[in-house]
Amino acid sequence: MFKRAKFYLIIFAIIFVNFLTLDFLLIDVEKTALIVALGVDKVDSGYEVTAQIAVPEATNQSTKSNESVIYARGDTLYDAVSEIGNRTGWYPKLSFCNLIILGDSVFEENVMGVIDFFVRSYKVEDSAIICASEKSAKEVLMSISPLDNISSFALSKIFVRDHNNASAILTTSIKEFSTQYYSPCKSGLMPKVKMIDTKDKGNNTSSASSLTTSTGANSNEGKNTPVVYDAETSVLFCNGLKVGEISGDECLFFSLFDKNAKDAYFTLPVIDNDGNGGSALISIKKSRGKLSLKKRNGEFILSGKLKLRIKISDTDFPQSMKEIATIGRLNEQMLERAKDYIEKTLYQTFEKSKNLNCDIFESKLKLYRKFNDDFSAHSEKLLDNLKVEFNVTCQNYI
Amino acid sequence: MTNLKKISVRQLCFIIIPLFSVCKFYVLPALVSGVSLEGGWTAVLLSFIFDFIILLASIFTIKNLEKPLYNSSVEIFGKTLTNITFILYAVYFFLKAFIPLVEQKNTISLTFYESQPTLLIFMPFFVVAFYIVKRGVTAFARSVEIIIWLFLFSMLIIFALSVPAGSYGALLPLFNSPRKILAGSYSILLWFGDPVYLLFLGSYLKSKEKLYKKTIISYAVAAIITVFLVAVFYSIFSSVSERQYYAPIKMSKYSITLSNIGRLDYLGSVILSLVSVYAICMPLILCYDSINNVFSFKGDNVIIPFLVVFFEAVLIYFCQNEIFESIKFVQRYFVPVFIVFAYVLPLVYAFATLIHKRKKEKLNV
Incomplete structure (x- = not known):
């Protein structure tokens, strides 16, 4: 009995001593840099990584989130990320990194050279949102937003807001982008971030502070004018190379095949009651979309069907009380016009992607899944020979 | 080997559902x-x-043996052959625990830790494993009555978060290439062959009433959960699934719910890791049990459970950084051995039991 107690005591002592001396090698949260966003730019000698870091501080005096933007260079991305740790003494913790911004310089080469790192590494969650930047990624992360202390949080808000809802912002995660790239389509898209200057009452409306800007970065660089972000344009990729862009309405109608819309808007050119040209803001309140590949008489047809419930949310011309009272009902002519506009935009998107050899409608993937026997014979020339039929049905919401 | 009959069919079923699937x-x-x-999913x-x-062969053997497996085996094959078989089975069970143990160690160190921790963080597992192995089959079966609920709770969390994230068109074309399916099935052989456990656990059964029905249903539940998980996994990751190791942690993080409530999915994964501790201990207990049968140790033995767990820890220590190389090594050299112990010998036992039973019936007539 005594021997057994001694044995358990020794085991307990070993565990206890380990816990007290090493914390089982757990990292102290105070020594941790929580990287909330990463920006990647291509430079001559490799990559420049800009990390936006939220620094946890043990204090009861302030509830402010502090952030700092740090950049480092390396031959590879991992090299650059490690460099941040080496220079600051922090453990760069990447599991809170929910946003990856790729600067315009990255798109000169196959973008998968960068994204591969995030797929390979267990340090970054591949559910992180990935987006392209109009300028350098560093500029986006250095910008001040009146909406949040931390610019990447302000940017993330526009991506997360409509994540489950069809919208003009085609939020893409690392996993989604790499899944598309490694599929038979070898195509993909990601939203493009543009910074829009805003006017503030004072010069210092944002409480953003750059506590530490190491590696010689100018703390005021890119932080002069407060900005908001726009991501209603998406960049198209084929074989990892940037080939083109699609704009707001094209993104919105394309996304209706993937997600249901609960509250999405587009502007429809209409003719007012006096016969003058005007615009109406149409709200899509409900949608159901289906995109399928069919084979008819030996020809492959991409068939897209959309059923939309829409209403008028606003017009740029006065309406009668009767029209306002009918809670945004569209007349037959306007419904027909909306249908034509959406179909026209979809055909235009398809033609654009086809001309760029970019299979964003995933027709090759559909060929592989549905007509697997025909895949090897037809996949190469599928986009050239593919016929397309878009059928949109618009109905009044109420 | 007296007074063994301490586990019920219900407990046996509760062993089958979580422990035949979680690894x-x-x-x-x-x-x-x-x-x-x-x-x-078809290969699985x-x-x-x-x-x-x-x-089926194992249940047939259990059902028709009047004595515990070891005693019956001595009666049928003789003591020397039985002892050799049981010693070899002890080695087999020892090696069977290796892959899930390496997987679990890597899952914990790669997903719950930021830096690469040492083996020390995994040491408490060996302490717990030692205790579980030492307490033996009966205590194990009793604790599995709690583990089953933890398992079902973790599966509920994981499926609730991952099923809506899947794009199920990715599972097409169905039954595309029988050759690929067969090759896939062969590549995962080391993770299968669990029913052989029943052959050994059968010696502990109190009653054998409705044994076929209950074990088959439990086995079907374990199979459905696993096949469904693999299908959901592929529907989420499709072309990049080859890279997505440690599926339970990876697949449930894409739910939009998590952006509002935080990483709730880790709760399911942590509970599942706890269930895995039991799944890894299962073959270790049977390893100890097989040795105990051969040498018939008297009293409460501490040394053998300690040695079993200690050598497993040593093995893990030497292979800790080469998980995939280790798996490849085991696949290359041990698959034929594995087939013999997991598939051939249970069938041999079933045939021998059948012949023995008929002989007895003839003698009685």
Whole structure:
């Protein structure tokens, strides 16, 4: 009995001593840099990584989130990320990194050279949102937003807001982008971030502070004018190379095949009651979309069907009380016009992607899944020979 | 070997559901998807069907043996052959725990830790494993009555978060390439062959009433959960699934709910890791049990459970950084050995039991 107690005591002592001396090698949260966003730019000698870091501080005096933007260079991305740790003494913790911004310089080469790192590494969650930047990624992360202390949080808000809802912002995660790239389509898209200057009452409306800007970065660089972000344009990729862009309405109608819309808007050119040209803001309140590949008489047809419930949310011309009272009902002519506009935009998107050899409608993937026997014979020339039929049905919401 | 009959059929079923499935959740989905692509779930289903034959053979053996397996085996094959078989089975069970143990160690260190921790963080596992092994089958079966609920709760969290994230068109074309499906099934062979446990656990059964019905239903539940998990896994990751090791942690993080409530999915994964501790201890207990049968140790033995767990820890220590190389090594050299112990010997026992039973019946007539 005594021997057994001694044995358990020794085991307990070993565990206890380990816990007290090493914390089982757990990292102290105070020594941790929580990287909330990463920006990647291509430079001559490799990559420049800009990390936006939220620094946890043990204090009861302030509830402010502090952030700092740090950049480092390396031959590879991992090299650059490690460099941040080496220079600051922090453990760069990447599991809170929910946003990856790729600067315009990255798109000169196959973008998968960068994204591969995030797929390979267990340090970054591949559910992180990935987006392209109009300028350098560093500029986006250095910008001040009146909406949040931390610019990447302000940017993330526009991506997360409509994540489950069809919208003009085609939020893409690392996993989604790499899944598309490694599929038979070898195509993909990601939203493009543009910074829009805003006017503030004072010069210092944002409480953003750059506590530490190491590696010689100018703390005021890119932080002069407060900005908001726009991501209603998406960049198209084929074989990892940037080939083109699609704009707001094209993104919105394309996304209706993937997600249901609960509250999405587009502007429809209409003719007012006096016969003058005007615009109406149409709200899509409900949608159901289906995109399928069919084979008819030996020809492959991409068939897209959309059923939309829409209403008028606003017009740029006065309406009668009767029209306002009918809670945004569209007349037959306007419904027909909306249908034509959406179909026209979809055909235009398809033609654009086809001309760029970019299979964003995933027709090759559909060929592989549905007509697997025909895949090897037809996949190469599928986009050239593919016929397309878009059928949109618009109905009044109420 | 008296006074063994201490576990019920219900407890046996509770062993089958979580412990026959949980070890197949971590590396297996990525491995089989790499070989069979969208047919991965079919390959897993095929492996379960092969195992089902062994399950039936094992239940047949249990049902028709009047004495515990070791005693019956001595009666049928003689003491020397039985002792050799049981010693070899002890080695087999020892090696059977190796892959899930390596997987679990890597899952914990790669997903719950930021930096690469040392083996020390995994040391408490060996302490717990030692205690579980030492307490033996009866205590194990009793604790599994709690583990089953933890398992079902973790599966509920994981499926609730991952099922809506899947794009199920990715599972097409169905039954695309039988060759790929067969190759996939072969590549995951090391994760199967669990029904052989029943052959040994059968010695502890209090009653054998409705044994067939209950074990088959439990086995079907374990198979359905595993096949469904692999299907959901491929529907989420499709073309990049080959890279997505440690599936339970990876697949449930894409739910939009998590952006509002935080990483709730870790709760399911942590609970599943706890269930895995039991799944890893299962073959270790049987290893100890087989040695105990051969040498008939008297009293409460501490040394053998300690040695079993200690050597497992030593093995893990030497292979800790080469998980995939270790798996490849075991696959290359041990698959034939594995087939003999997991598939051939249970069938031999079933035939021997049948012949023995008929001989007895003839003698009685």
